[in-house]
Structures are given as structure tokens and as C-alpha cells.
Amino acid sequence: MSATVARMPEERQPTIPPADPEHQFHWSHIAFWILAIIIGVLLLLPIYVLFKVSVSTLAEATAPRPSFIPREITWANWQRLLSWDIIGSPLQHSLIVAFSTAIAAVLIAAPAAYVISRLPRGPRYFVVLGLLLTRMFPEVIIATPIAANFFAWGLNDTNLGLTMAHLIRTLPLASWILVGTFEVIPRELEEASAVDGSGRIGTLVRVVLPLAAPGIAVAAIFAWLDSWNDLLYAIYLFLTERTLPLITYYYANRGTVTDVATFSIILTIPVLLLTLFLQRWIRSGYLAGAVKG
Amino acid sequence: MARDRAAGVLVAPGHATVPTTPVYQQRSGFSRWISRHWLDVLMVAPLVIYILVFMFIPVAQSIYLSFVAPRTGELTMANYQNIVARSQFRSAFVNTIGITIMGVAMEMVAGIVIALMLSRAFRGRGLFRSIVLVPLGVPTLVAGAAMLYFVGFNGYLNSFLLNLGIIDVPIYWQQSGPRGMFSIAIADLWKTTPLVVLILLAGLEGIPGDVYEAADVDGADGWRRFWDITIPLLMPSITMALILRVIDAFRIFDIALVLAGQAIPVMSSFVYFDYQSGSLNTAAAAAVILLLMILVFVVAYLLLVARRTEDVR
Structure with a gap:
């Protein structure tokens, strides 16, 4: 594992020495903790x-002057929205497209x-830089x-069409991660095998x-x-x-606030779990491509 | 191997053992190259073709569409004249730049503060680090949706300010102008600060500790150390974070769309709304202007920063 991806900074020793303990020890220490807690x-x-x-x-969520502490907890929103009629089709689309994108991205980018x-x-370096520079294209210009072409080809509202579109954004990132992966595999191993x-x-x-x-697994998860x-x-x-993000957006536009919040949490759960799982392998560079503004 | 390199041929080792037989020498240079590298070409081709067909051709298509009239297909500047005359476009332009300046300024300050905190050893550092990374694990769309509850008229921000007695009447945050830009910039700040922190933290780890020891011997205090050592040595990371963030802030879409929709247009959402209303050519023109904004920023920044660092040397 360590051969393919950089270790997280947290495993290294901090290079900046802690503030001199004899100077202003108390207030700077307390200020540091207060700041950390606020952040x-x-x-x-x-x-x-x-x-x-x-x-x-809904009554509590829309009341003026909302409080941070819930007065009454209800799972009614979750029970209603988690019914297959509502979430089934968007969930299917999101899952099929996400897995197809991940698989296709690896198949195209890895070789x-x-x-x-x-x-x-x-x-x-020239090629890798070129891959990164594709990020300068605003996505709307692509x-x-x-969209105009895909409508003409009948690819709108299809999982295939959306997968092809997602690959546009994913391929440069996946290729970049994978170039980094292959670079560190010693050529001598291949030469020995050829012999x-x-x-x-x-x-x-x-x-x-x-x-x-x-x-390859990291690239697939990012895709x-x-x-x-x-x-x-x-x-x-x-x-x-x-898709799930789309239904969340439409609810944000026209639905009730409780439904938007529920969909948002549903959408977030897998992402949060995968990101915390990936924490060790998150190098600043990977994220440059993985996070969009 | 050595001979291949000398000849300037791109060869993956491990297959460079193919002997050069007289048969190859009789063929032309190209077919000889193909017979050696057909597998490499085959492996790269799908990626190259995909990026060409689905990225570069659409960009070229947008540029072309922006210069032609919708029905007749003649070359024209009418699309650009059309959008520039619309107040919606002008406010999208101003909003995008305003959100970028506000958001990126706050992100850089927050990023440097948090990165410096994380570069110190303290109890609970691992937990703090995980908490800082949490917004990374939240879809951008959700960051915008979450902010709806804070900046709404009956939202938590107004509630908080009212409770503290800072304001007497609730503020309408989601209106066009600086307040609306601020709402979007805050959502962007929350979502992207972890990325800035990671980039700057990687830079901080690269500063050798003995530089600080030397500064201590010279009697530099914390503030002097920060301005005279940390910031100059961190400059490459700051540049990278700044360029990445400005590019992405110019392209902001999800957050602005969810938070404010048509009320506070940004460049990307303007393009989408124009496309949606069936006006492909003006949408393309706005997208081309957005591309130019990004290019102008990147080139200007690199020129300015490159010149400044030369001066320092």
C-alpha cells in the first residue's frame, strides 16, 4: 500500500515546534483550544x-427563530421518503451510473x-500537466x-448517456491518480518477468x-x-x-424543508463514510480533482 | 534500452528486448514504430479518443456556436451583444467575481489558520483533523442545501444574531447584491476549506525545522517567524491552492443553483438557464466568456507571481 500512495502528513512529526512554553503559556494555550473548538x-x-x-x-422546522436543540424527534420524514415509490428509481439510476462510471473509468484510464x-x-510531465489543465474548462462549456448532441443521439434520460458524461470529468482525475500509481512500480520487476x-x-x-x-481501487472510489x-x-x-442529487435539488426548489434535509442526509451518508475511510490515502493532489466548487 | 533512448523513441522497458532484425530495417520508419509500439498505442487510444471527442470537440463546438446566428448559421457577434446587454448576465458576471473574491479570501485565511493549528502537536489532533475533513465528505449540492437553513429568513443565522441582540429584525440574506454573494461564499468556504488546509499542510510539512531554530537563535518572535519564514516558504503551496480555488470558484454551479437559483445568477447557472430556455447560442457565448475569465486569471497570476519571485531573487 505504501508503495503506491503517499502517506498522510499526520504520520510525520510536525516540523513547527510548539510555542515556547515560557512565553505567555496560559493565555495562548487557552486561546488555541477555544479557537479549535469554535472551528x-x-x-x-x-x-x-x-x-x-x-x-x-414540519411545524417545528418552519417556525421562526428555530432552536438548535430539537423539541420533538420524529422519524416520519425518513419513513415516508424511504419508500420504494419515491426513492427507488433515483437510487437505481445513481447507483448504476456511479458503478458504471467507476468501472469504465478504470478500464479506460488504467492502460x-x-x-x-x-x-x-x-x-x-507534459502529459500529466495537460490532464490537469483540462480542469480549466468550465463544465458548462462542455x-x-x-447535452445538445446526446439529445440528438437519444442518450438523454439514459444511464449510458449520464455515465458517458460523468466520464468526461472523471477520466483526467482517474488517469492522474493511476499514473502516480504505476510510476512507483519498479521497471526491474517487469524486465525480470520478461526475461x-x-x-x-x-x-x-x-x-x-x-x-x-x-x-486502482482508490481511483475507482474517487470516480x-x-x-x-x-x-x-x-x-x-x-x-x-x-438521480438522487437531482431529486434533492428539485425538492430544494419546490419541496418542504424537512424533505430536502432528509434527502441531503441520505445523499451524504455513503460519501462521508467513503471519505473517512479514504482519509489515509487522501493526498492534497487527489482532492484537487475530486472536489469541485 | 539505451539505444532506444538515444533514438528518442518512447519505449516501455520490458518489451524493449525485441531484437532489431533486418526485416525492420527494410520497412519505413512509421511501420517499424507501429510494429514495436502497437500495444502502447492500443492502450492509450481509448483515453485520448475519449478526451478528444467528448471534451475538446464540445469546447470547440461551444466556441463555434457562440459565433453563429441560431437559424441562418452565419457568423455573427450578435450572441455576445445579446448577453452583454442583459442585466441578468451582468449580475451573473459581477456575482461570480464577487463570490470568488469573498470566498477565496476567507478560504485562504481559514486554511492557513487551520493548517498552522494542525502542524502543531496537541492532544486531540487526530480528532480535530477528522472533523476538519468532514465537509470533504459532503456533496457540494448538500453544502448548498445545508446553507438554506442558515441564511433563510427564518434561518439559524438570523435566529442566532437575534438571540445575541446584534440585530433587531431578521435580515433577508438571499437577495442579490453583497449579501447574496456572501451567503454563497460562506457555503463555498465551508465546503472547500478542507482542501485548502490539506494543500497548505503538505507545504508546511516541507519546511525544514532548522529554519525555525535559526530564527529562534536570532530572537525572532512568533509573528516575525510567521511573516518572514512561514509565508515565503509556503508560497508555492499558497499559489497552488489559490489558483485551484479561483478556477473552481469561477465555475461555481451546484451551491449557487440550490441556494439562490435565478435570484442570484452566476456564470455557470446563467449558461444553464439560457440553454434550458432553448437559446443554445447565447448559452455558448456566456460559457466562452467564462472560459476567458479563467484563462485571463491564470495567465495574469502566473505572470505576476513569476515576476515577483524573480525580483526577490
């Missing part, structure tokens, strides 16, 4: 409020990333003609692929998350069908 509370507050509203009655990773230094008489494809499958498996979170391509391409 922690502010960061958790939106999630808490969403959850609180999702278990409130290319391997070849890129074996390029000489100069061209390799999505607008894509043993394995063909090139045999070497790739038996030697390179197993070593790259953790990096999955990217697709699961997407609103932009879904709103362009899905007119009659819904």
Missing part, C-alpha cells in the same frame, strides 16, 4: 442542522496511465453541446496489475464519488428521470 463546531454545525431538520416535524507512466520524464519468458501482456496482468491494485455527487450533467441530461 470544530462550525464545521460540524451544517451536518447537525440537516440531521436535526430531517427528524423534526493509458500505465503507458504514460513509462514515458521519459519530460513528455510524462455540458451545453454535449522469464512472459509476454508483455502476461507481464502486465501477472506482475504490474496486482501491485497497482490499491491505486464513484464524483459520479454520485454530480448535479450538473444530471440536470442537463435527465429531464423525466431523476
Whole structure:
């Protein structure tokens, strides 16, 4: 594992020494803790409020001067929205598209990333930089003609169409993660395997692929998350069908506040779990592509 | 291997053992290259074709569409004249820049403060770090939806300010103008600060400890250390975080759409609304202007920062 992805900074020793204990020890220490607590509370507050509203009655949620402490807890919103009639179809679309995007992204990006990773230094940096620069295109400049074309081809409201659209955003990111993965696999291993008489494809499958498996998994999870979170391509391409982000958006537009909060929490749960799971492998660079503004 | 490199041919090792037979020498250079590298080409082709067809061609298509009249197909500037004359577009332009300036400024300050806190050793650091990363695990759309409950007229922000006695009557936050930009910038701040923290933290870890020891010997206090050592040495990370954040803030879509919809348009949502109302060409024109905004920022920033660092040297 450590061969493929950088270790998190938390495992290193902090390089900045703690403030000199003899100077202003007390107040600076207390100020530090107060600041840490305020920041922690502010960061958790939106999630808490969403959850609180999702278990409130509509009357309580819409009352003026809402309080942070729930007066009465009800699971009625959850029971109503979790019925298959409401969430079944969006959930199916979201899951099918997210898994298809993850699988297709790895199938397309991994072979290319391997070849890129074996390029000489100069061209390799050039290609990797090019992959990153695709981020400068605003998504709407791509999505607008894509939507027009996909409607002409009958790909609107289909899982295939949305998967193809999500791949546009995911492929550069997945390729980038995978180039980093393959780069650190020593070439000597491949040469040894070639000497043993394995063909090139045999070497790739038996030697390179197993070593790259953790990096491939990380790339696939990021692709999955990217697709699961997407609103932009879904709103362009899905007119009659819904995905989970899309139904959340429509409820935010026209639904009740308790329903929006409930859908938001449903949408967030898998993402939060996967992100906390991925914490160890989150390098700042990966996130540059994974998080959109 | 060595000969391949000398010849400037891109070769993956492990398959460079193919002997050069006289048969190859008789063929032309290209077919010889193909016969060696067909597998590499085959492996790269899907990615290259996909990015060309579904990314570069659509961008070119948008640029083309922005310069042609909807029905006749003649070349025209009418699409640009059309959008520039609309107040909705002008406010989208202003809002995008306002949100970017407010949001990115707050994100950089919050990012530096939190990164400095995390670079110290203290009890509960692991927990604090996990809490800081939580917004990363929340879809951008949800960040916008969550902010609905804070900035609404009967929202938590008004409730909090009323309870503290700072305001007497609730403020309407979701209106166009600075307040609306501020609401969106706050949602963006919450969602993206963890990313800035991670980039800056990686930079901080790279500053060698003995630089600080030398500063201590020279008697520099904490404030001097921060401005004279930390900030200059952190500059590459700050540049990276700033460029990434400004690009993404210019492209902001989900949060603005959920939080304010048509009331507070931004460039991306303007493009979407125009497309939705059936006006493909003006939508494309607005998208091209957004692309230009991003390019102008990146080029200007790189030129300015590159020149400044040269001056320092």
C-alpha cells in the first residue's frame, strides 16, 4: 500500500515546534483550544442542522427563530421518503451510473496511465500537466453541446448517456491518480518477468496489475464519488428521470424543508463514510480533482 | 534500452528486448514504430479518443456556436451583444467575481489558520483533523442545501444574531447584491476549506525545522517567524491552492443553483438557464466568456507571481 500512495502528513512529526512554553503559556494555550473548538463546531454545525431538520416535524422546522436543540424527534420524514415509490428509481439510476462510471473509468484510464507512466520524464510531465489543465474548462462549456448532441443521439434520460458524461470529468482525475500509481512500480520487476519468458501482456496482468491494485481501487472510489455527487450533467441530461442529487435539488426548489434535509442526509451518508475511510490515502493532489466548487 | 533512448523513441522497458532484425530495417520508419509500439498505442487510444471527442470537440463546438446566428448559421457577434446587454448576465458576471473574491479570501485565511493549528502537536489532533475533513465528505449540492437553513429568513443565522441582540429584525440574506454573494461564499468556504488546509499542510510539512531554530537563535518572535519564514516558504503551496480555488470558484454551479437559483445568477447557472430556455447560442457565448475569465486569471497570476519571485531573487 505504501508503495503506491503517499502517506498522510499526520504520520510525520510536525516540523513547527510548539510555542515556547515560557512565553505567555496560559493565555495562548487557552486561546488555541477555544479557537479549535469554535472551528470544530462550525464545521460540524451544517451536518447537525440537516440531521436535526430531517427528524423534526414540519411545524417545528418552519417556525421562526428555530432552536438548535430539537423539541420533538420524529422519524416520519425518513419513513415516508424511504419508500420504494419515491426513492427507488433515483437510487437505481445513481447507483448504476456511479458503478458504471467507476468501472469504465478504470478500464479506460488504467492502460493509458500505465503507458504514460513509462514515458521519459519530460513528455510524462507534459502529459500529466495537460490532464490537469483540462480542469480549466468550465463544465458548462462542455455540458451545453454535449447535452445538445446526446439529445440528438437519444442518450438523454439514459444511464449510458449520464455515465458517458460523468466520464468526461472523471477520466483526467482517474488517469492522474493511476499514473502516480504505476510510476512507483519498479521497471526491474517487469524486465525480470520478461526475461522469464512472459509476454508483455502476461507481464502486465501477472506482475504490474496486482501491485497497482490499491491505486486502482482508490481511483475507482474517487470516480464513484464524483459520479454520485454530480448535479450538473444530471440536470442537463435527465429531464423525466431523476438521480438522487437531482431529486434533492428539485425538492430544494419546490419541496418542504424537512424533505430536502432528509434527502441531503441520505445523499451524504455513503460519501462521508467513503471519505473517512479514504482519509489515509487522501493526498492534497487527489482532492484537487475530486472536489469541485 | 539505451539505444532506444538515444533514438528518442518512447519505449516501455520490458518489451524493449525485441531484437532489431533486418526485416525492420527494410520497412519505413512509421511501420517499424507501429510494429514495436502497437500495444502502447492500443492502450492509450481509448483515453485520448475519449478526451478528444467528448471534451475538446464540445469546447470547440461551444466556441463555434457562440459565433453563429441560431437559424441562418452565419457568423455573427450578435450572441455576445445579446448577453452583454442583459442585466441578468451582468449580475451573473459581477456575482461570480464577487463570490470568488469573498470566498477565496476567507478560504485562504481559514486554511492557513487551520493548517498552522494542525502542524502543531496537541492532544486531540487526530480528532480535530477528522472533523476538519468532514465537509470533504459532503456533496457540494448538500453544502448548498445545508446553507438554506442558515441564511433563510427564518434561518439559524438570523435566529442566532437575534438571540445575541446584534440585530433587531431578521435580515433577508438571499437577495442579490453583497449579501447574496456572501451567503454563497460562506457555503463555498465551508465546503472547500478542507482542501485548502490539506494543500497548505503538505507545504508546511516541507519546511525544514532548522529554519525555525535559526530564527529562534536570532530572537525572532512568533509573528516575525510567521511573516518572514512561514509565508515565503509556503508560497508555492499558497499559489497552488489559490489558483485551484479561483478556477473552481469561477465555475461555481451546484451551491449557487440550490441556494439562490435565478435570484442570484452566476456564470455557470446563467449558461444553464439560457440553454434550458432553448437559446443554445447565447448559452455558448456566456460559457466562452467564462472560459476567458479563467484563462485571463491564470495567465495574469502566473505572470505576476513569476515576476515577483524573480525580483526577490
